[in-house]
Structure formats: C-alpha cells, structure tokens
Amino acid sequence: MIGRGNVTTVSRFSSQQVQFHFCAECREMTYAIFADPGSTEVAVVRVGLFKDIAAAAKPVAITNLEGESTAIARARRLKNWTPVVWLPD
Numbered sequence: 001m002i003g004r005g006n007v008t009t010v011s012r013f014s015s016q017q018v019q020f021h022f023c024a025e026c027r028e029m030t031y032a033i034f035a036d037p038g039s040t041e042v043a044v045v046r047v048g049l050f051k052d053i054a055a056a057a058k059p060v061a062i063t064n065l066e067g068e069s070t071a072i073a074r075a076r077r078l079k080n081w082t083p084v085v086w087l088p089d
C-alpha cells in the first residue's frame with residue numbers, strides 16, 4: 001500500500017491532466033493520479049514495484065497514446081484505472 005505520506009516528486013506532462021508521482025529517492029515512477037473535475041480520482045500503480053504480485057500480473061501490453069485526445073484519454077482512464085481511496089494517516 002502506498003500512503004499519502006510517501007515522499008514523491010510530482011510531474012505533469014503534455015496534457016497536464018495526470019499527476020505522475022516519482023519516488024523522491026530513486027526517481028522510479030510509482031503511481032499516477034487523474035482527478036476528473038466533478039467526478040472521482042482514479043489511479044494506476046506500477047505493479048513492477050511489488051515483487052510478490054508482479055509475477056502474477058497480466059502480461060504487459062505496449063500501447064502508444066501519442067496523439068490521443070483529452071476526451072479519449074479521460075474516458076480511457078475512468079474506464080481502466082482504479083478509483084482512489086485515501087485512508088486516514
């Protein structure tokens with residue numbers, strides 16, 4: 001589980017729609033959050049960071065999101081990413 005208190009540095013890339021959280025120590029991408037205005041927050045976590053479950057994960061599928069519109073990206077994230085549940089500290 002990744003807690004709110006984990007130290008990450010946050011970057012936003014071209015669309016500015018997604019917060020990409022990188023470990024402040026090793027700079028590995030850890031997770032990304034998309035906050036849909038008026039809706040929910042959804043996130044993806046880099047499964048490879050969790051050795052125990054990485055082996056059981058689905059095969060890797062390479063996708064190219066270059067040129068994807070903001071509306072299509074929003075719909076894709078809301079469909080495929082996991083709703084964020086913030087636990088109390």
Ligand SMILES: [Zn+2]
Nearest residue numbers: 023025026027
């Ligand atoms: Zn790290």
